[in-house]
Amino acid sequence: MPDPVSILSGLCCGVVIGFTLGLIGGGGSILAVPLLLYVVGLADPHQAIGTSALAVTINAFFSLSSHARARRVRWKCAALFTCAGILGAGLGASMGKIIDGQRLLFLFALIMLVVGTLMLRGSRNGDDAAHGPERTAPLPIVLYGVVTGFCSGFFGIGGGFLIVPALLAATGMPMLNAVGTSLVA
Template identity: 35%
Template sequence: MLQALFGATIIGLSLGVFGSGGSILTVPILMYLLDVPAPLAIASSLAIVAGISFGGSIFNVLKRQVSYRHLIWFGLPGMFGTYFGAWFGSIVGSRVQLFVFVVLMSIAAVFMWRGRKESTSTAVQPLQLLLLEGFVVGVVTGFVGVGGGFLIVPALMFFAGLPMLLATGTSLMIIAMNSSSGFVKYYEALQCSSDDL
């Protein structure tokens, strides 16, 4: 149990400091430290990440480190994408989800190894492309139960032109929105499966 508490602390610290990274640790902690079955671990991960992200967002709102315009452009389509991804994840086998999860962990490791640089570009993508990116990140979030911050932060920095602090704060709120949407769908699917038994 102490290992699980330590893991939860690391998840919260990573989400709070970087606006990403912590959520991708949640599924392994639930599965391998708490022996939670894969489908339930993925659904629970979304609920845990949503709660942590909402809590961390309060600080960013008070510090005015949230771009509400990008929250709408990226976050709202992300919620729809997450709901769709969760629906798709609930009908495929957990092995497929875990395989995709491993691939995403590898991508996240590459991003962390390379590090982030402060964006100096003033180029901003068209609104339609930001909406599409938000939706795609949402699908990934819902399908494998991760917050998607390791995709959201670079997208907000390099494609939307936000500075890192603003991208981090905005990312945390988007993660909370997406994770909540995905959990709702997984909860519905779990309820339906339990009713069928």
């Protein structure tokens, strides 16, 4: 039975995660896993990863409704990306289970650094209008979906911090649309 401090810590962490996920369409898992391990006190990295996946999925579902009402979801792209991502996630989850939890956390930290660096580098190129017209070719969407799904399944994360940049790279859609569309996946 969790003590009241753990329950309060968990609730506060959930608010932070939900706010971040709703605001930028990602970041739930990159916050949830460390918070569950180091603030809430879960000892097993695999348990923290699984718990964060459930929490992020629930938060994404509720955040999706506001983005859908604002017409910021590209539904066809979301469906294609999500279906491809499911295939990759199955393979990634199978492989992630055989990796030691501490090694998995190290690899997770590395991928967070790489994605963060790429996002910072990309933000120097100007605003959304400079990206040109959106691309709708299915092959890049499927390829990015499979790779992102693999990483999501491997690390046991929602993948929003990977999905948003992948959608931007595959389609050139505006950032707000990538955020809204990412919540479907």
